[in-house]
Amino acid sequence: MAIIEVSNLQKSYDKLEVLKKISFDVNKNDVVAVIGPSGSGKSTMLRSLVHLEEINGGTISVSGETLVRAGVYSKPQEVKQITSKMGMVFQHFNLFPHLTVKENLELAPRMVKKESFADIQARSAELLEKIGLSDRAAAYPGKISGGQKQRVAIARALMMNPEILLFDEPTSALDPELTGEVLQVMKNLAEEQMTMIVVTHEMGFAKEVANRVIFMDNGEIIESGHPTELFANPRLDRTKAFLKRNLK
Numbered sequence: 001m002a003i004i005e006v007s008n009l010q011k012s013y014d015k016l017e018v019l020k021k022i023s024f025d026v027n028k029n030d031v032v033a034v035i036g037p038s039g040s041g042k043s044t045m046l047r048s049l050v051h052l053e054e055i056n057g058g059t060i061s062v063s064g065e066t067l068v069r070a071g072v073y074s075k076p077q078e079v080k081q082i083t084s085k086m087g088m089v090f091q092h093f094n095l096f097p098h099l100t101v102k103e104n105l106e107l108a109p110r111m112v113k114k115e116s117f118a119d120i121q122a123r124s125a126e127l128l129e130k131i132g133l134s135d136r137a138a139a140y141p142g143k144i145s146g147g148q149k150q151r152v153a154i155a156r157a158l159m160m161n162p163e164i165l166l167f168d169e170p171t172s173a174l175d176p177e178l179t180g181e182v183l184q185v186m187k188n189l190a191e192e193q194m195t196m197i198v199v200t201h202e203m204g205f206a207k208e209v210a211n212r213v214i215f216m217d218n219g220e221i222i223e224s225g226h227p228t229e230l231f232a233n234p235r236l237d238r239t240k241a242f243l244k245r246n247l248k
């Protein structure tokens with residue numbers, strides 16, 4: 001079942017067309033790795049899904065509900081409700097520096113005011129345990145490592161019980177020795193059947209964890225397929241050249 005449906009998504013910054021009518025579906029429980037050279041539109045695509053960018057044309061729906069159809073957005077209230085099904089994890093963590101780890105997790109659910117503080121605290125404790133950071137609940141982001149910050153950012157996204165998690169190069173800002181702990185948390189989520197779209201340069205992760213790889217170049221989806229197939233037998237020269245540079 002398609003949980004995200006994108007068709008003819010078009011986005012320009014002034015005269016620069018950065019997404020050239022791209023179309024793809026994501027099914028429930030998919031782990032989709034999005035790869036491609038810098039500037040190919042990967043972040044813009046991801047940000048468009050959660051309405052951090054306004055698109056110029058095309059249709060996006062999530063769980064059968066229309067976010068935008070033929071470039072026309074649904075009512076703000078609906079847009080808010082639809083985008084709340086998705087959580088986003090950024091390259092640079094975007095934690096609130098003046099809040100502790102625990103407060104970072106609890107802020108958004110407290111603002112939404114749908115559940116008791118006791119329930120929110122129970123969930124933050126559970127998620128901190130899950131990412132192995134129960135002992136750092138009272139620490140400020142400035143006092144923990146980059147890998148720990150990114151694990152906190154993932155837990156914070158999970159606090160809102162998203163149906164889908166989006167990751168934009170979650171390990172690109174980390175020292176190499178810290179990427180493993182973040183990828184492990186993501187791998188655990190995949191094993192728990194979390195639906196994920198992951199923009200990444202980690203080809204090992206794409207190979208091992210993704211069930212689909214989308215290769216983007218110059219604002220288009222050039223090629224997509226199962227990682228085993230795509231990495232072993234890329235059809236197009238552009239994919240071959242990219243993989244040659246990036247597969248170790």
Ligand code: ADP
Pocket residue numbers: 013016018036037038039040041042043044045
């Ligand atoms: P990627 O994530 O694949 O590196 P991006 O989606 O960040 O690619 O960028 C795609 C293109 O859009 C690039 O040419 C980039 O310079 C341009 N771009 C991204 N954001 C903006 C912006 N806010 N204003 C103008 N151009 C932008």
Ligand code: MG
Pocket residue numbers: 042043044168
């Ligand atoms: Mg990017």
